[in-house]
Structures are given as structure tokens and as C-alpha cells.
Amino acid sequence: MSSTLLFSSLSILLQGLLATLLLSVASIAGGTLIGLFAAVLRSFGPPGTRFLAKLYTELFRGSPVLITLLFIYFGVSYFGYAIDVFAAGVVGLSVYQGAYIAEVFRSGIEAVPKGQWEVSQILGLSKLQTFFSVVLPQTGKIVLPPLIGQYLSLIKDTSIVSMIGMSELMHGGQAIVDRIGKPVEIYGLVAVLYFIVCFPLSQWVRRHDRRRSVLQ
Template sequence: MSQELLMTSLAILFQGLLATLLLSAASIVGGTLIGLLAAVLRSFGPWGTPRIARLYTELFRGTPVLITLMFIYFGVSYFGYAIDVFAAGVVGLSIYQGAYISEVFRSGIEAVPKGQWEVSQILGLSKIQAFFSVILPQTGKIVIPPLVGQYLSLIKDTSIVSMIGMSELMHGGQAIVDRVGKPVEIYGLVAVLYFIVCFPLSQWVRHHDRRRSLLS
């Protein structure tokens, strides 16, 4: 690969990387909020909400992420509304990953000793107050490693958003290959950029797990 082609490719790929990071950040926030809500409803929601939350998690964990993205992007247009690819990507990834994140939160909530609820009731806290002031902080400490692991999966899933036309990292690499060829070199650069983003997070999770095992 010539130096000129390398510099041109890197400029395009860095633009795609920025779009990937923005998409990932927005989807992480959305997926975390959706996942937490689904976990709370499934654990102690009123009326039939636990069944609805369970149906949501089972439905999206049992279907490919591409189907979710296609349904959001083309389904909204089918009903006469317009949605851009970035918004469709954020909504689709948030809903899809929220189903997995909800299971992470639910496991964390169930791992908190039942006695914490009893102590909260003795102190006169309502169920909502007990959850947010006592249970949720302890849940956060438990779920951080698997939650970050799920965020890594989300970052890698952003490459699929190129299928609905978003110019993120994978789409930028595909555009370069279509124009100049050299798929091995270009996709190699794409892989390196994904690795640069994901490797520090994976190392942090590994370090955190090792530290917890030593303390336990």
C-alpha cells in the first residue's frame, strides 16, 4: 500500500471511527436505561409488567441484531415517518442490547442479599427508596464487569449498522475497498482500529475480575 493511499484511507477510517464512537456512546446510554427498566419490571414490576419485560428480553435475545435494525429503519418509513440512519442505529442497538443488559442487571439485583430489603423496610424506606438508595448501588458494583463486557459486544455490533447505510467505521472500509481494492490491507486497518477501542476495555474487565477473585 502506497503512503498516499494509506493516509487517504486513514482519514476516511478515522471519520468512520468517530461515527462509531458516537453511535456506541449513544447506544450504551440507551441500552443501559432500557435494560435497567426491563430488569426492574421483571424483578418486581406491578401487574403484568414482569411478563412483558420477560417477553421483551426473550424476543430480542432470540433474533439477530440486523433484523432489529432493518425493522426500525424500514418499519418507521413504512408508517410514513422519516428516520435517519444514525437515529435508527441508536434505537435499534439500544433496544437489542437492552435485552442482554437487562439480564445483567437482573442477575445483579438477585445477587444482593434479601436481608438488605428487610433492613430497608425496618428503616422505614419505601420499596422505591430502598431500591435506588440501597439495592441499586450494590447492584452496580456487582454488574460492572459483565456490563462492560456487554458494551464491548455493542461496540462490535455497530459494524452491522453499515447494512442500513450509515457511514461508520466498517462502512468507510467497505467504501475504500470498493474504490481502490486491497481488501486485506483496508480491512486489516479496520480491525486494528476496532482493536484499539475494545482492547483497553477488555483488559480492564480482566483486571477487575482478577482483583475480585483475589479479594474473595
């Protein structure tokens, strides 16, 4: 590959990487909020909301992410509304990954000793105050490593958003291959860029797990 082609390819890939990062950050924020809300409903909500939260998590964990993205992108248009591919990607990934994040949060909430609730009630705290002041901070420490792992999965799932036409990293790589060929070199660069983004997070999770095992 000539230096000119390499430079132009890198420019396109870096633009795609920026789009991937923006999509990832927005989807992580959305998926975390949805997942936490679903976990709270499933753990503390009335029977009706517990059933709906369980139905939500089971439905999306049992279906491919591509189906979710296609349903949102084309489903909104079917009802006469227009939706941007970036917005469709954020909504689709947030809703889909939120189902997995909900299970991460739920396991963390259930791992907090029940005695914490009893002590908080003795101290005069309401259930809401107990959850936000006592339970949630402990839950955050428990779920952080698996939560980061789920975020890594979300970042890699952004490549599927190219199927609805968003110009993210994978879409940029495909466009370059269609134009100049060289699939091994181009997809190799795409893989390296994904690795650069994901590797530091995966290393942090490993160090955190080792630190916890030593403390225990």
C-alpha cells in the same frame, strides 16, 4: 499501497471511527436505561409488566440484531415517517442490547441478599428508597464486569449498522476496498481500530475480575 492512498484511507477510516464511537456511546446510554428499566419491571413490577419485560428480553435475545435494525429503519418509513440512519442505528442497538443488559441487571438485583430489604424496611425506608439507596449501588458493583463485556459486544455490533447505509468504520472500510481494492490491508486497519477501542475495556474487565478473586 502508496503513501497518498494510505493517507486518504486513514482519513476516511478515522471519520468512520468517530461515527462508530458516537454511535456506541449513544447506544450504550440508551441500552443501559432500557435494560435497567426492563430489569426493574421484571423483578418488582406487577404480573402484567413482568410478563411484558420477559417477552421483550426473550424476543430480542432470540433474534439477530440485523433484523431489529432493518425493522426499525424500514418499518418507520412504512408508516410514513422518515428516520435518520444514525437515529435508526441508536434505537436499534439500544433496544437490542437492552434485552441483554436487562438480564445482566436482573441477575445483579437478585444477587443482593434479601436481608437488605428487611433491614431497610425496619429502618423505615420505602421500597423506592431501598432500591435506589441500598440495592442499586450494590447491584452496580456486581454487574460492572459483565456490563462492560456487553458494552464491548455492542461496540462490535455497530459494524452491522453499515447494512442500513450508515457511514461508520466498517462502511468506510468497505467504501475504500470498493474504490482501490487492497481488502487485506484495509480490513486489517479496520480490525486494528476496533482493537484499539475494545482492548482497554477488555483489559480493565480482566484486572477487575482478578482483583475481586483476590479479595474473595
